[in-house]
Amino acid sequence: MKKTLTAALTAAALLVAAGCGGGSSSSKSDAPVDLRMTIWSANAQHLALFNQIAAGYKKDHPEIGKISFESIPFDSYTTTLTTQIGGGNVPDLAWIFESNAPDFVTSGALEPIDKDADLLPSTTADWEQDGKLYAYPFSTSPLGVFVNTDLVKAAGRPAPAQQIASGTWTWEEAAKTAAAVQALGKGGVVVGDFDYKGWDTLNAIWAGWGARPWSEDGKTCQFDQPAMVDAMTFVHNLIFTQKGMPGPGVTKDFFAGDSGMILTQISRAALLQKAKFHWDLVPLPKGPAGDYSVVGQAGIGVFKRGKHADAAKQFLAYFTNAENSAKLAQFFPPPRKSQLNAATLAKANPLLKPAQLDSVVVKGIETGTIKPSHTGYAELQQTVRAALDPLWKPDADVKTVLSGVCSKINPLLAK
Amino acid sequence: MRLKLLVYGVLLVCCVPFVFPIWWMATTSLKPVSEIFAFPPTLLPTSPTLEAYRQVFELQPFGRQYLNSLYIALVVTIGTLAVSALAGYAFARIRFRGAGIVFVIVLSGLLVPNEVTIIPLYRMFDTFGLVDTHWPLILIPMLGAPSVLATFIMRQFFITLPAELEEAGRVDGLGRFGLFWRVCLPLARPAIGAVAIFTFLHSWNLYLEPIVFLSSKQKFTIPQALTQYVDAYGGPMWNTQLAAATLSALPVLIIFVLAQRQFVEGLAQTGLKG
Amino acid sequence: MTLLLDKPTSRVAPAGKAPYWTMRRRDTLAGWLMVAPQLAGIVVFVLVPLGLVVWYSLHEWNVLAGTFNFVGAENYKAMASDARLGPVLRATGLFSVGLVVLNLSLALFLAVLLNQKLRGTVVFRTLFFSPVVVTLVAWTIVWGFLLQDNGGVNAFLNLFGIDGPNWLRSGGTAMVSVIVVQLFKNVGLNMVLFLAALQGVPAELYEAARIDGASAWARFRRVTVPLISPTILLTMILTIVGSLQVFAQIAVLTQGGPGTSTTVLVYYLYQQAFQFHHFGYGATLSLVLFLIVLVLTAVQWRMRRRWVFHEA
Incomplete structure (x- = not known):
């Protein structure tokens, strides 16, 4: 009996404790300040570099106790982060996906940070509200096309580099090359992380048609607009008619030499360190709307409700200052004007030639459009994914499917 | 004789979907990445390499994580045995006031999926500063919903014991705890075996809770560690994941082979039988 | 067989004129x-x-x-007007019914085969059980590979000249795939439970039935099934409850697609709470899940009197 009573009391205490919101405690004045940053990379080299930067910071800041970098798997990153925040265990700093930027920025969860004049305006646009910057865009990675030149040659097609020189590097030509490579039994062109689920990566293609998923103000769906219909018709043809892109449920790993081209972030060049084939990096092909480029982004934000928001802000400033930014540049292209030149980048990316860096990275970041984002992105992402699924069949009617997408997401956009 | 051959034939065919994935997992962990996606898939690696196994230990404190999983599973198993044997005994053999309603309350634990309660549980453990410790992974399975099945099995076993056994013990002057400890528990070996294996496997496979509760690599458990073998961009390192998965499955498989007789017979003697 | 709420077998002797600590009080x-x-x-x-x-x-x-x-x-109110909930509940029902039917029949079938007095059944028993000990995540990842359009399953079907479907990519087969992956993972557990139950069926009963001239099927139907019916009930409850909690498989294999054909309730509430940040709504959905489990179990429990055999 006594034990059940104790249990009931404990339970009541827990109810009270759990009911009254989380993260209210503040730091004691003299205890060492521990900082925690959640990240989605579990890469040993990344972590070594972060720890090195953290060690440098601690040398000058005795009040800081431990700085830990907490790797959360990519797939469950936002989920785990939200659980921690919901559970009251708010990290001090966190990496944030570009697509979630509006959610985090508008919710008021983040502390405004100082804006360095060296930052390119195009890189901070997504992270600002009312003139204040809420996260540092530490990785601003343009998309390029990696080409397996061996396969392209074997397929009897001109190398993309030649086509660029002669001004014929267009999607039409790229599709022909892809189809020729795929006819060899390999994959033609692959869109990185697409896998017929991450439809937003197709942005790398449809931006060439000047298409957008929704209007600039985020209020109306534009999947049913002519530009998008044309772009998606092109993609559909590429997959099912020309057969230049591996179909749904087929994996062709570019980095293992199984496909001719891949559209992905240039930072993945590191995966080619041990490649057994010749490769090149070129800008995205020209689309009907002309030259274009696309940039992927990630930011670091400081949580207001973290235990040591001020200390975290100071550390973030150090972590991303010019000197450390140059170090981080080997993995994460910097958003700083002063560092966006082939010379700085070449030091950090030994695998890439200066010309490649200049054409893809520097120009890309300066002019690139950033992946679509919106508040409530995860729900939009899932809804569009489900509504687009009927498109990935040979006999799909592109226009009908895309109108269907709009009827599904318009209520969400209007919220 | 014909019939025998037929049974063997059917058994062999049935084996394929059980064995082939495991075979594929084990052999693929020996393949270089480029071979993993080969079509048609190769049955044996053409150029086997232990590279993936080296990486398993190089990239993470896998040995440490292995020990974590092992000791958590053992503690949970022992704890669950204690909790469920006591409760199972009481429910089966003692008529006490409130037993019916308590039993219904306990059984309700069987019906609440862990996804439902994970957020409040997280808040509770955070209140006591127990996030990023192994306590939630031990306490929740040992006392919460997962232990209900164990209590149920125990109860079904104890209920089959003849009443005379205890009456004899009572004549010898044993109290309730004495009857439980001296008379009934020693007879419960088969049920204990069954509960132990169930509980161990459940803890060993736990996935959602570690991901939510643990954050430092030194404290990870194996299922969670598997998801951490990714390249710099979150792309999975397939062969390393599969190597780690193979390493995690082997010892449990061996334990099962050694203990399976106890397991099956244990179940056969509990109240689960017809 | 005595079940849950039946009275415990212990008979407490009525206490005499005892002081406060009667037998009854002590027992309580x-x-x-x-x-x-x-x-x-x-x-x-x-x-x-x-x-x-x-x-x-x-x-x-x-x-x-x-x-x-x-x-x-x-x-x-939002739930009442949530147009997505209908398909989600349908997918949940489809998954659970499919899994329970397949799981119980396959488990029973294998258990009957293994219950024959043959050499080597221990080996088969181990093989059928082995997926149970493989980490669920690893098992699912492996099947994800095998079920690709250019994966192992279709390569196998190719050997027989069959052009296999794109398993995880079309509505019907995606659901089948998710069910089958779960089936092979856990059927070993039910199989062992059935095997244990079968071994508890007295051989004399079969003999008697044989003498009465009952065919093998009739013996199975009239002797085996009634005798192991408590185990059937138990495995059924456990499998249904388990099937309603299926999560990792969906997350790894289909993410609820194509369309929403494999979005089961747990996955949907996970999406709402953790991905879409609608915690309140997620909590509401999880209560629905709890109620479904509760009602299903209660119904089976009531129905057990109809068909579960009680020893006299």
Whole structure:
């Protein structure tokens, strides 16, 4: 009996404790300040570099106790982060996906940070509200096309580099090359992380048609607009008619030499360190709307409700200052004007030639459009994914499917 | 004789979907990445390499994580045995006031999926500063919903014991705890075996809770560690994941082979039988 | 076979003119002490959290902003008008029914085969059980590879000249795939339970039936099934409850697609709560899940008297 009573009391205490919101405690004045940053990379080299930067910071800041970098798997990153925040265990700093930027920025969860004049305006646009910057865009990675030149040659097609020189590097030509490579039994062109689920990566293609998923103000769906219909018709043809892109449920790993081209972030060049084939990096092909480029982004934000928001802000400033930014540049292209030149980048990316860096990275970041984002992105992402699924069949009617997408997401956009 | 051959034939065919994935997992962990996606898939690696196994230990404190999983599973198993044997005994053999309603309350634990309660549980453990410790992974399975099945099995076993056994013990002057400890528990070996294996496997496979509760690599458990073998961009390192998965499955498989007789017979003697 | 709520077998002798600590009182104390850890655990780790979930369901909880506002029945109203809920419940039902039917029949079939007195059944028993010990995530990842359009399953079908479907990519086969992956993972457990039950069926009963001239099927139908019916009930309850909680498989294999054909309730509530940040609504959905499990179990429990065989 006594034990059940104790249990009931404990339970009541827990109810009270759990009911009254989380993260209210503040730091004691003299205890060492521990900082925690959640990240989605579990890469040993990344972590070594972060720890090195953290060690440098601690040398000058005795009040800081431990700085830990907490790797959360990519797939469950936002989920785990939200659980921690919901559970009251708010990290001090966190990496944030570009697509979630509006959610985090508008919710008021983040502390405004100082804006360095060296930052390119195009890189901070997504992270600002009312003139204040809420996260540092530490990785601003343009998309390029990696080409397996061996396969392209074997397929009897001109190398993309030649086509660029002669001004014929267009999607039409790229599709022909892809189809020729795929006819060899390999994959033609692959869109990185697409896998017929991450439809937003197709942005790398449809931006060439000047298409957008929704209007600039985020209020109306534009999947049913002519530009998008044309772009998606092109993609559909590429997959099912020309057969230049591996179909749904087929994996062709570019980095293992199984496909001719891949559209992905240039930072993945590191995966080619041990490649057994010749490769090149070129800008995205020209689309009907002309030259274009696309940039992927990630930011670091400081949580207001973290235990040591001020200390975290100071550390973030150090972590991303010019000197450390140059170090981080080997993995994460910097958003700083002063560092966006082939010379700085070449030091950090030994695998890439200066010309490649200049054409893809520097120009890309300066002019690139950033992946679509919106508040409530995860729900939009899932809804569009489900509504687009009927498109990935040979006999799909592109226009009908895309109108269907709009009827599904318009209520969400209007919220 | 014909019939025998037929049974063997059917058994062999049935084996394929059980064995082939495991075979594929084990052999693929020996393949270089480029071979993993080969079509048609190769049955044996053409150029086997232990590279993936080296990486398993190089990239993470896998040995440490292995020990974590092992000791958590053992503690949970022992704890669950204690909790469920006591409760199972009481429910089966003692008529006490409130037993019916308590039993219904306990059984309700069987019906609440862990996804439902994970957020409040997280808040509770955070209140006591127990996030990023192994306590939630031990306490929740040992006392919460997962232990209900164990209590149920125990109860079904104890209920089959003849009443005379205890009456004899009572004549010898044993109290309730004495009857439980001296008379009934020693007879419960088969049920204990069954509960132990169930509980161990459940803890060993736990996935959602570690991901939510643990954050430092030194404290990870194996299922969670598997998801951490990714390249710099979150792309999975397939062969390393599969190597780690193979390493995690082997010892449990061996334990099962050694203990399976106890397991099956244990179940056969509990109240689960017809 | 005695089941859950039937009376315990222990017969307490009526106490004489005893002082306060009668046998009955002592038993009550001992009983409460013995169930105390389990009861406390259920209260703290199941009932209190469940109560909190009900509390959350009455709120709009924006985790990021840290706002927690009382909205009354808003979440319940939203649920009533949620057009996605219908298909989700249908997928949930489809998955559970498919899994339970396949799982129980296959488990029973294998158990009957293994119950024959043959050499080497121990080996087969181990093989059928082995997926149970493979980490669920690893098992699912492996099947994800095998079920690709250019994966192992279709390569195997190719050997027989069959052009296999794109398993995970079309509505019907995606659901079948998810069910089958779960089936092979866990059928070994039910198989062992059935095997244990079969071994408890006295051989004399078969003999008697044989002498009466009953065919093999009739013996199975009239002797085996009734005798192991308590196990059938138990495995059925466990499998249904388990099937309603299927999560990792969906997350790894289909993410609820194509379309929403494999979005089962647990996955949907996970999406709402953790991905879309609608914690209050997620809590509301999880109460629905709890109610479904509760009702299903209660119904089976009531129905057991109809078909579960009780030893005299």
